[in-house]
Amino acid sequence: QASNGSYCAQSAIPTKKNKSSETLINLEPGDPTMYETYWAKMEDKGSIMIPGGQKLSYFSSADDLCWFMEPELSDAIRRLHSVVGNAVAEDKFIVVGTGSTQLLFAALYALTCTNSHLLDQPVPVVSAAPFYSCYPGIADLVRSGLYKWGGDAGKFDREEPFIEIVNSPCNPDGSIRGPVVPQNDSRKGKLIHDFAYFWPQYTPIGAPADHDIMLFTLSKCTGHAGSRIGWALVKDRSLAEKMVGFINIATIGVSKDAQLRAAKLMGALADQCGRENDFFKYGQRLLTDRWRRLREVVDKSEVFTVKDYESDYCSFFKDIFKPNPAFAWLSCDHISDTASFLQG
């Protein structure tokens, strides 16, 4: 969230050099280009070729619940989750989306649409602060009559149904999160788990997650944000059907080209796990080194601090290590609004 209270989109404004050749680093957007070197080294293990005469149809597997999902992609998703052990996928319905951003819209719609279309008032959507800066915009963009942004989950005390987005590890502060709003008979909540960063390069993986709606994205898993592929693991069939219905109306499915690329990339990750070119090991080393260098600079400043994280056992690496979040949550002594301070 920008210091003026407005919400930023993830505009990919590149780092620029100014006239005096000082490098200005734009800290606002997150763009996972750091994995380019790995994929360049992998050469054709991450490449696909689609002949012009193939993949013209809107449909992928007309009999499946998610009829626009390529079977290769659902197979690759189930395989990768099983190899990494971060989520239980076997017994779930999978819904593919144009990034997990579209799946957030789809999940909010599916959780609130009723047959009567007559809700007394839109259902509040909350998330514990500091939360991902795009959540408020996603909840309020179309001024839906079904749901609306309700702010910090830590402050939510209204006696009414709600939706809580649980983002773990959290963008921006890297913390491991569970739901925070206490539930009772009149305050019943539905949860969406946003697991964009629940991969071993960012955090030790404990037991596989097993929640009602879990969102993942290729953007943070393999780093291919530009392919715009996300997936939801959904327990309940009718909820998954409603999400598919949303995507049908919004975009009549999801690019087959991008799905096939995603399937190939995820297959390559699964193949390499535990081997010389283990992507997660590579990502973990890269991030550990960046965090070490960042902490050195921050320590020297004597003004800034970054959060420290507890080590934990990772069932994937079979080792104990500290999380390496994709974002740094920087604070500045005696200054309450570090964002404006940095902008200045």
Ligand code: PMP
């Ligand atoms: N959730 C979180 C926490 C994120 O950080 C992002 C991307 N920055 C997304 C969801 C959306 O990812 P995408 O639409 O690229 O899948």
